[in-house]
Amino acid sequence: MKRTFFLLFIASCLVFAQGNAIFKVTDFPDNELCPRVSPDGKRLAYVDLKFNGTFPIANIRIATADGQNSMLATTGQGPQIDNQYPTWFPNGAQVAYERLVPIAPGTQTYEIWSVPFNSSNGTRLVQNNYNFSIMPDVSVNGDVVFVTSGNLTSPFPGYPMTRYGDVPPPASAMGNFMIAVQPTGQSVVLNTIPGLYPRWSPDGKLIAYSAWNPTTGWDIFVANYDMEKGVTNFRQITSEPGDEFAPAWSPDGKWIAFAYARPASSSPVNIFVINIFDGTRIQETLEPNSIITMPDWAKTADGKEYIYCCSNMDGDFDIYRLVPLLGNTSSSSTSSQSAPAPGGTIITPQQQQQKKNAGKVRVIVLNTSSDKKADISQGFASKVAQKLVEWNDDIFVSSVINGSDSGEPHVYYANDNFKKLANDIALFLDGLINNDVLYSETEYSFFPAEPLSSSPYKLNNVDILVEAPAN
Numbered sequence: 001m002k003r004t005f006f007l008l009f010i011a012s013c014l015v016f017a018q019g020n021a022i023f024k025v026t027d028f029p030d031n032e033l034c035p036r037v038s039p040d041g042k043r044l045a046y047v048d049l050k051f052n053g054t055f056p057i058a059n060i061r062i063a064t065a066d067g068q069n070s071m072l073a074t075t076g077q078g079p080q081i082d083n084q085y086p087t088w089f090p091n092g093a094q095v096a097y098e099r100l101v102p103i104a105p106g107t108q109t110y111e112i113w114s115v116p117f118n119s120s121n122g123t124r125l126v127q128n129n130y131n132f133s134i135m136p137d138v139s140v141n142g143d144v145v146f147v148t149s150g151n152l153t154s155p156f157p158g159y160p161m162t163r164y165g166d167v168p169p170p171a172s173a174m175g176n177f178m179i180a181v182q183p184t185g186q187s188v189v190l191n192t193i194p195g196l197y198p199r200w201s202p203d204g205k206l207i208a209y210s211a212w213n214p215t216t217g218w219d220i221f222v223a224n225y226d227m228e229k230g231v232t233n234f235r236q237i238t239s240e241p242g243d244e245f246a247p248a249w250s251p252d253g254k255w256i257a258f259a260y261a262r263p264a265s266s267s268p269v270n271i272f273v274i275n276i277f278d279g280t281r282i283q284e285t286l287e288p289n290s291i292i293t294m295p296d297w298a299k300t301a302d303g304k305e306y307i308y309c310c311s312n313m314d315g316d317f318d319i320y321r322l323v324p325l326l327g328n329t330s331s332s333s334t335s336s337q338s339a340p341a342p343g344g345t346i347i348t349p350q351q352q353q354q355k356k357n358a359g360k361v362r363v364i365v366l367n368t369s370s371d372k373k374a375d376i377s378q379g380f381a382s383k384v385a386q387k388l389v390e391w392n393d394d395i396f397v398s399s400v401i402n403g404s405d406s407g408e409p410h411v412y413y414a415n416d417n418f419k420k421l422a423n424d425i426a427l428f429l430d431g432l433i434n435n436d437v438l439y440s441e442t443e444y445s446f447f448p449a450e451p452l453s454s455s456p457y458k459l460n461n462v463d464i465l466v467e468a469p470a471n
């Protein structure tokens with residue numbers, strides 16, 4: 001049996017078993033960044049970033065919400081193509097994005113453009129009257145305004161290409177402000193706020209954004225908005241040391257997910273959520289050595305809620321999604337009342353998982369495809385995990401992660417208490433493959449299950465381990 005055992009894999013599994021299970025949605029050789037789900041929950045827009053030497057080649061791709069059937073939505077000419085930061089129109093038929101455009105020989109700037117999701121013919125949406133305009137976000141009303149970022153001096157070097165991989169530089173390097181503009185393209189400044197990453201609340205009455213605090217760094221703020229008064233009633237939602245940025249609203253408008261970089265920590269960036277009314281904070285991910293950033297909290301067409309994000313935990317950046325630890329928020333009504341000062345109860349992911357998954361069987365799914373870059377391998381292990389969760393409510397998948405390139409399927413059980421379920425899982429997966437529900441080229445079968453002690457994986461935090469290769 002061809003196997004290679006990595007200590008790094010063990011460490012990753014243990015980390016994820018303590019936090020929230022995170023599932024890979026895209027797995028291409030390029031970098032996939034900045035996910036945004038359409039209002040109807042059917043489609044996923046994201047950035048496809050590669051490099052032509054030192055120049056970025058960034059375009060917007062549109063896929064189904066599970067990351068499949070991806071197609072290019074933007075194109076460009078020249079050595080440097082930079083189309084990034086997609087956001088959907090309320091009707092789900094059009095995507096706004098920032099685009100690098102030439103304005104004079106040797107001079108370029110960023111403008112806001114739009115494109116139908118099924119076409120690559122982009123059109124300018126917001127005429128740039130400042131040095132550059134980036135990070136568009138469309139109000140749920142669609143006929144009100146865009147909120148975007150601009151700069152009266154000059155863009156700080158390289159930031160539009162690298163902002164997904166790290167926290168923003170200090171405000172002293174930026175001079176940015178947010179502007180509200182008419183969607184017809186008239187750059188009418190209705191109000192200005194220093195900050196980045198503007199995001200409309202689901203009801204279109206609040207703006208969440210990141211602003212610089214000289215004491216604590218980047219923090220999340222919320223403000224009210226209406227057409228006559230503009231942006232008012234600013235309040236700070238986070239105040240922890242470190243940098244909190246890239247806010248994203250929950251569907252009920254009560255919670256905000258954000259990327260958080262602790263100061264002087266080995267954990268570069270992870271996803272947290274905060275209740276804007278009582279200050280409750282929940283840590284959603286616990287990746288100690290990689291970046292998990294740019295959250296988008298969305299409800300898919302099947303009624304399920306996920307926090308989409310991008311991460312370099314597998315080398316390059318891919319799109320992932322996780323189920324929020326606080327559960328489905330759709331049963332609560334949207335409210336736009338003022339948020340209190342930061343504070344409240346901090347709920348650890350361990351406490352949340354213990355409560356949510358008490359008594360469930362802990363399962364880890366390992367991608368052991370012999371060629372993980374092959375089309376057939378992309379997302380296969382995540383599909384296996386999803387099928388297991390749908391099949392049996394007693395199963396909790398704590399992690400989906402790459403393993404060795406054995407190309408062999410196996411189901412292992414920690415002790416005899418889980419032997420029957422492990423064999424049931426093996427037969428269930430063989431049935432899915434034999435009936436082409438899960439397409440795989442592997443010539444082996446999952447059944448029968450084997451004791452975990454016979455595997456090369458010495459784990460204490462798993463009841464059943466599934467090796468799921470597609471080839």
